Amino acid sequence: xxxxxxxxxxxxxxxxxxxxxxxxxxxxxxxxxxxxxxxxxxxxxxxxxxxxxxxxxxxxxxxxxxxxxxxxxxxxxxxxxxxxxxxxxxxxxxxxxxxxxxxxxxxxxxxxxxxxxxxxxxxxxxxxxxxxxxxxxxxxxxxxxxxxxxxxxxxxxxxxxxxxxxxxxxxxxxxxxxxxxxxxxxxxxxxxxxxxxxxxxxxxxxxxxxxxxxxxxxxxxxxxxxxxxxxxxxxxxxxxxxxxxxxxxxxxxxxxxxxxxxxxxxxxxxxxxxxxxxxxxxxxxxxxxxxx
Amino acid sequence: xxxxxxxxxxxxxxxxxxxxxxxxxxxxxxxxxxxxxxxxxxxxxxxxxxxxxxxxxxxxxxxxxxxxxxxxxxxxxxxxxxxxxxxxxxxxxxxxxxxxxxxxxxxxxxxxxxxxxxxxxxxxxxxxxxxxxxxxxxxxxxxxxxxxxxxxxxxxxxxxxxxxxxxxxxxxxxxxxxxxxxxxxxxxxxxxxxxxxxxxxxxxxxxxxxxxxxxxxxxxxx
Numbered sequence: 001x002x003x004x005x006x007x008x009x010x011x012x013x014x015x016x017x018x019x020x021x022x023x024x025x026x027x028x029x030x031x032x033x034x035x036x037x038x039x040x041x042x043x044x045x046x047x048x049x050x051x052x053x054x055x056x057x058x059x060x061x062x063x064x065x066x067x068x069x070x071x072x073x074x075x076x077x078x079x080x081x082x083x084x085x086x087x088x089x090x091x092x093x094x095x096x097x098x099x100x101x102x103x104x105x106x107x108x109x110x111x112x113x114x115x116x117x118x119x120x121x122x123x124x125x126x127x128x129x130x131x132x133x134x135x136x137x138x139x140x141x142x143x144x145x146x147x148x149x150x151x152x153x154x155x156x157x158x159x160x161x162x163x164x165x166x167x168x169x170x171x172x173x174x175x176x177x178x179x180x181x182x183x184x185x186x187x188x189x190x191x192x193x194x195x196x197x198x199x200x201x202x203x204x205x206x207x208x209x210x211x212x213x214x215x216x217x218x219x220x221x222x223x224x225x226x227x228x229x230x231x232x233x234x235x236x237x238x239x240x241x242x243x244x245x246x247x248x249x250x251x252x253x254x255x256x257x258x259x260x261x262x263x264x265x266x267x268x269x270x271x272x273x274x275x276x277x278x279x280x281x282x283x284x285x286x287x288x289x290x291x292x
Numbered sequence: 293x294x295x296x297x298x299x300x301x302x303x304x305x306x307x308x309x310x311x312x313x314x315x316x317x318x319x320x321x322x323x324x325x326x327x328x329x330x331x332x333x334x335x336x337x338x339x340x341x342x343x344x345x346x347x348x349x350x351x352x353x354x355x356x357x358x359x360x361x362x363x364x365x366x367x368x369x370x371x372x373x374x375x376x377x378x379x380x381x382x383x384x385x386x387x388x389x390x391x392x393x394x395x396x397x398x399x400x401x402x403x404x405x406x407x408x409x410x411x412x413x414x415x416x417x418x419x420x421x422x423x424x425x426x427x428x429x430x431x432x433x434x435x436x437x438x439x440x441x442x443x444x445x446x447x448x449x450x451x452x453x454x455x456x457x458x459x460x461x462x463x464x465x466x467x468x469x470x471x472x473x474x475x476x477x478x479x480x481x482x483x484x485x486x487x488x489x490x491x492x493x494x495x496x497x498x499x500x501x502x503x504x505x506x507x508x509x510x511x512x513x514x
Contacts, residue, residue: 028298042299049305065309066349106308109351109371115302117420118311124302150298157296163419165312179302216342217349218309272346289349 001026004158006196006250009151013192020186020195021147024154043143046113050102050125053112057101064107066289069219073101091134092234099126099230103223116153116162119169119211119218120176122226124149127180127233131187145187149179152199159251160258164211165270167261169222173229174209174257177202178250180233181240190241200246200253201236207253208260210268212275215286221276304421305366312397313343313350316417318370319437319513321359323425324401326511327443328411332382334404335360338389341396343417353386356399360384364513365421394426423513431482433473437513439486444499445506448474448481452504456483459502463495480506 001023003009012023025036056062058077063070077097079085086093099122106112106121115124128142153162156175161167181198190198206228214220246253267274276282306315324335337356339347347353351370357377358370369376377384391398395416403411414427425435428443435441446452453472460467466488474481496508 024298031295032297039298043302046299046303046305065351109307109309109314109354111305111366111368112308113303113305114311114315114421118306118308118314121308146302147298150302153301154296154298157301162301165419215349216346290345292348 001030003027004155006152006155006199006254009155010192010196019144019148020151020182020192021144024147024151039147040143043146044139047139047142047146049111049113051129053102053105053110054098054125054129056110057104058097062104062108062110064104064217064219065109066215066217066219068214068217068285068289069107069223070104072223073097073104076100088231091130092231094133095126095130095230095234096227098129099123099226100223102126103218103226107217107219107223115149116157116175116179117164117172119164119222120172120226120229122223123173123176123229123233124180124183126226126230127184131184137187141187145183148186148195149183152179152182155251156254160254161261167258168264168269169209169211169225170203170206170257171261172211173225174203174206177206177229177233177236180230181236184233184237185240188237188241190237194240196250197244197246198233198236198240200248200250201239201244202232203250203253203257204246204248205232205236207257210264210275211270212268212277213270213272214277214282215289216270216272216277217289300420306421307351307355307366307368307370310350311421312417312419313346313352314355314370315365315421316397316419316423317343317352317399318355318359318363318365319421319423320399320413320415320417320425321356321401322362322364322513323415323423323437323511324360324403324411324413325362326509327413327428328403328405329509330362331405331407332360332403333406334383335385336402337384337386338391338400338402339386340389340391340394340398340400343397343399344388347386356401357384360401360403395424398426400427428482431473431475433471433482433484435471435484435486437511439468439488440490441511442483442485442487442491442496443509443511444483444485446481446483447504447506448476448478449504452502453483455502456485456499456505459495459499460485460487460491463492463498465489465491465495
């Protein structure tokens, strides 16, 4: 079992009457001489890490190493000042809080699953766990979704990049959102084509997004961009499940993302020399942190 | 690089905040631990480029010390690594350095063993938690720790490579990649052997006992 593109995954799913995660499990078994049980047990550990990070972030007082972020996930989760508790609705509110929370845990040297990177590690757990709670889904469904998400991330890794230093934030939080969106559509009963429409839409929505972290740290604006990434994945899944299609196919969107990433100046690719990092406030914070 | 596993994409499981500055740094530190077999009295970390600029904010310092203690990148003790090292009587210091024309995330680790002997390991964190070791004890070489890696310092003379590979063959260890490096003809050299399966202690001891082999180090990074 081998595939290098979204197109190949769609064809294989049809020809073999399989789900994305089933293809990915077959590929993993062939690649590493492992078993489905081992794969599922390993993924269950990753899921527990994700759940623990979320639980810690909404109950404990978290501060990042630099002191720049912390406590915002809890604010969103616990807030009751908005009438009805949320403008976006209870499930979206959770997805926002959870995705931010994982980033806070990451920034405070807690344990996370890079998904696909540490800087974008909030989007997949934030969306999947919020949906699990909303629809009372079993862990098996979430593990299947994580495996399908990894197949989409694999296509991006093979044909482009998921590194902010190479492709900007679009490569990190854009890929994470695409992985989440495609997996969510499959988990919620959509077709494989719909999965890739959702993945395409997520990535298209933030094409060109630069990586400009303040003081070079995986903290701000990363945390809020994970919240946007989670929302992006949910909005894109909803559109796809309702039959809205992406005009540009997934593989071409990935190609466009890669070209844009390479065209971005190096100041806007994780070097902290441009964008928000190079604002008056960004420079002041950097000086303060480095003189500590 | 070998084919990506699903856990390379959705993973690694790691202590934050950065796969390159935290997880990768920890793995380079762990290679240091293996190259001195855990015998450490004093360590100096010479930090280059981006490592020297942002090491505090990324916990690169705590990850390096955690690695030196033999921790993996997902070990929660990394956060407390300074205290753990101090309790073990291990001294450590961080210095900013210009290590020349190397990757921006590079560290040179100088380990003083209890005997006073110095072991030097230099490596770069190249993204996603992946690393490249570029120098050991002043000798330029290259390995990634992606496979089970056996480092064999030996004397540069005819027949040694055959003896080592024969010992591996006897124990059914399949060599995926192998490279030999040396300073000067007839002096100390290094074999870097990357295999699909872990090299057990018995095989290590057998190789170690071969005439002309100086030592054996097994490096197994998660």
